[in-house]
Amino acid sequence: MEIILKDYVKGLGEKNEIVTVKNGYGRNYLIPQGLATIATPSAKKMAEENVRQAAHKQAKVKQDAEAIAEKLNGLKLVIPTKAGSNGKIFGSVTTIQIGQTLSERGFDVDKRKISAPDIKNLGEYNATINLHKEVSVTIDIEVVQG
Numbered sequence: 315m316e317i318i319l320k321d322y323v324k325g326l327g328e329k330n331e332i333v334t335v336k337n338g339y340g341r342n343y344l345i346p347q348g349l350a351t352i353a354t355p356s357a358k359k360m361a362e363e364n365v366r367q368a369a370h371k372q373a374k375v376k377q378d379a380e381a382i383a384e385k386l387n388g389l390k391l392v393i394p395t396k397a398g399s400n401g402k403i404f405g406s407v408t409t410i411q412i413g414q415t416l417s418e419r420g421f422d423v424d425k426r427k428i429s430a431p432d433i434k435n436l437g438e439y440n441a442t443i444n445l446h447k448e449v450s451v452t453i454d455i456e457v458v459q460g
Contacts, residue, residue, distance in 0.1 A: 315340045316353035318361045323349055324426055328447055330361045330368070379446035382421065386443065386451045391415050394460020397436050407433035407457055412441055433457055 315337045319327050323344070327333050332353050335344065344350035351357055393415055397403045413425035423443055430441035436457050444450045 317344060317350040318353045318357055319344075319350050321349055322426075330364045332358060332361060376446050376449060379449040382423075383443075383445055383449050383451040386421065386453055389419075390454040390456060391419075392456045392458055394458050395436075397459050401436040403434055403436065403457065407455070409441075412455065430455070 316332060316334050317340050319329055319331050319333060322328055326335070340350065340352075345352070353361075391412065393407055393411060395403050395405075395407060395411075407430075409425045409428040409430055412428050412430060413423055416423050423445070427444045428441055429444065431439055433439055433455070436459060439455045439457065440452050441455050442450055442452050
């Protein structure tokens with residue numbers, strides 16, 4: 315089933331992108347959630363026109379993403395958390411906490427664009443931040459007893 319995305323969907327695509335998904339995923343999740351519409355010929359033409367009009371805006375967004383990526387490159391976040399004596403965290407460190415720590419440092423990054431492994435122990439980890447579909451940066455995260 316071909317659909318047109320109305321908004322960014324992680325792992326699928328950006329706004330106004332025409333993608334092919336399984337029928338159930340499109341009809342039971344994406345369309346009812348308002349994330350997509352069925353790609354009819356007229357809807358495809360409208361989406362292509364929207365893409366053309368937004369092309370120069372996308373270039374600016376990409377430049378901004380590259381500038382943020384340059385600042386984030388080599389950044390090491392230290393996230394204090396409660397942990398037991400064996401180094402196991404009570405709970406886990408999530409993308410929400412990583413996003414909040416980035417906000418405290420002055421970087422406004424959406425938590426949905428952060429990919430991190432399951433962090434359940436103290437130590438060092440890597441997280442990937444997808445700032446744009448062509449721009450991503452990896453940052454170091456150190457989880458310490460706090």
